[in-house]
Amino acid sequence: MISTGLRLSTVVPATATAEQNMVHELTDMDLAMKLHYIEGLYFFKSDAVEGLTIYDLKKPTFHLLQLYFTASGRIRRSETGRPFIKCNDSGVRIVEAYSEEAMDQWLAMATEDSSLFDGLTYNQALGPDLGFSPLVFLQFTWFKCGGMSVGLSWASVLGDAFSASAFINMWGKIMAGHLPLKPLHVPVPGKPEFPALSTPNTSSSLKRVDSVGDYWVTPNNCKMRKHTFHVSAKKLDHLLSNQSTKFSAFEVLSAIIWKSLSKIKENSEQTRRVTICTNSHEREYEIPSNNIVLCTVEADFLVTEADVSELVELILNRRAEEKGIVEEMKGLESGSSDFIAYGANLTFVNLEEAEIYGLELKGQKPVYANYSINGVGDEGVVLVLPGPKYGKEDANIHGGRLVTVVLPENEVAQLKTELQREWSTA
Numbered sequence: 001m002i003s004t005g006l007r008l009s010t011v012v013p014a015t016a017t018a019e020q021n022m023v024h025e026l027t028d029m030d031l032a033m034k035l036h037y038i039e040g041l042y043f044f045k046s047d048a049v050e051g052l053t054i055y056d057l058k059k060p061t062f063h064l065l066q067l068y069f070t071a072s073g074r075i076r077r078s079e080t081g082r083p084f085i086k087c088n089d090s091g092v093r094i095v096e097a098y099s100e101e102a103m104d105q106w107l108a109m110a111t112e113d114s115s116l117f118d119g120l121t122y123n124q125a126l127g128p129d130l131g132f133s134p135l136v137f138l139q140f141t142w143f144k145c146g147g148m149s150v151g152l153s154w155a156s157v158l159g160d161a162f163s164a165s166a167f168i169n170m171w172g173k174i175m176a177g178h179l180p181l182k183p184l185h186v187p188v189p190g191k192p193e194f195p196a197l198s199t200p201n202t203s204s205s206l207k208r209v210d211s212v213g214d215y216w217v218t219p220n221n222c223k224m225r226k227h228t229f230h231v232s233a234k235k236l237d238h239l240l241s242n243q244s245t246k247f248s249a250f251e252v253l254s255a256i257i258w259k260s261l262s263k264i265k266e267n268s269e270q271t272r273r274v275t276i277c278t279n280s281h282e283r284e285y286e287i288p289s290n291n292i293v294l295c296t297v298e299a300d301f302l303v304t305e306a307d308v309s310e311l312v313e314l315i316l317n318r319r320a321e322e323k324g325i326v327e328e329m330k331g332l333e334s335g336s337s338d339f340i341a342y343g344a345n346l347t348f349v350n351l352e353e354a355e356i357y358g359l360e361l362k363g364q365k366p367v368y369a370n371y372s373i374n375g376v377g378d379e380g381v382v383l384v385l386p387g388p389k390y391g392k393e394d395a396n397i398h399g400g401r402l403v404t405v406v407l408p409e410n411e412v413a414q415l416k417t418e419l420q421r422e423w424s425t426a
Helices: 028-032 054-067 103-112 114-120 161-175 233-241 249-264 268-272 308-317 409-425
Strands: 007-011 023-025 037-044 074-077 083-086 092-098 136-142 148-155 207-210 224-231 273-278 293-298 337-340 346-350 368-374 381-386 401-408
Touching: 007 054, 037 161, 054 092, 054 136, 054 161, 103 114, 103 224, 114 136, 114 224, 148 161, 161 368, 224 233, 224 368, 224 409, 233 249, 249 268, 249 273, 249 308, 249 346, 249 381, 249 401, 249 409, 268 273, 368 381, 368 401, 401 409
Parallel strands: 092 136, 273 346, 346 381
Antiparallel strands: 007 092, 023 083, 037 148, 037 368, 074 083, 136 148, 207 337, 224 401, 273 293, 381 401
């Protein structure tokens, strides 16, 4: 359905990085994320992209990379084997593609089969030639109707989904003529908004795996599949009204899916502990970073038999902030092991505050935007995002929340059935 004649090119910063041999040292959190890849996808109507050429789309990227110089770098290793980013202005990869389908038709089909989105973002993996692997891909796909999608593939070693979203939003601002006058500032690690209830000696949100060497791909024991559920504004209001205490959509949706997956998974004991990922602070005008807050939540009862309200209470009030990542990362320097974060436990990522509709082209916002993660561990990941805001005023598709899951293939169909049952009785 996507033209096989993909055209690839490279865009570099408009001017060379001021400091020669500049390097960006990676934090332990960066390295814990190195086997994961963020994917962002935006759909624009024909009048938002009418008249735009590939040069018009590339031009703001030259200036963007002056600000986001780490995104234009390449991975190198120190004498100890620890990876870092050499800021050598090697650039990001641009992908041009074409579809014979109309955009509305594509979106309608993707509602049933979310794997159709895969062809709209470049399937990225760093290595095995790390020194030549771009950290960022931008894919522009033109549809038969004149509409266009923008697909962002972003190596998580650079930063988390909030940093990726800020990056692509800045690209749109520069295209509109709003070039920042100051360089991006270096982030300061944020503090969680809730107290840590325990301080584990080692991280329970990370999973140690055998070293992958220079080919940064997560080793899975099963085939993973992604799917996006749309929870309409009407359904969301109903779900929230059923809770006796005021909670966010993220907490309620996470609780429902936690319980549903506990019924599906063969070993329900594995789902007693989940990981919660939240944002620590605003990322605009900031060098990309992995400044998310990782917390674990553990139930001391059978999740399958719990009320949703009990799980919501756990997610909100019983989070244990991770303090043991540095200790857990021992062995990384020697290259004897690697780690995964997303999917080490069943992982819930709160992107409700991500400005995924902050990208504008010719003053228009996308009619649909979504994010996902590649390289997820076998336990799976669940992302909760804002729903479509600027498309057709259809109660079934407008507003609400998107819930994007990446799970073992055999669990996706079961989850669809289980959620239909759960939501119909909620």
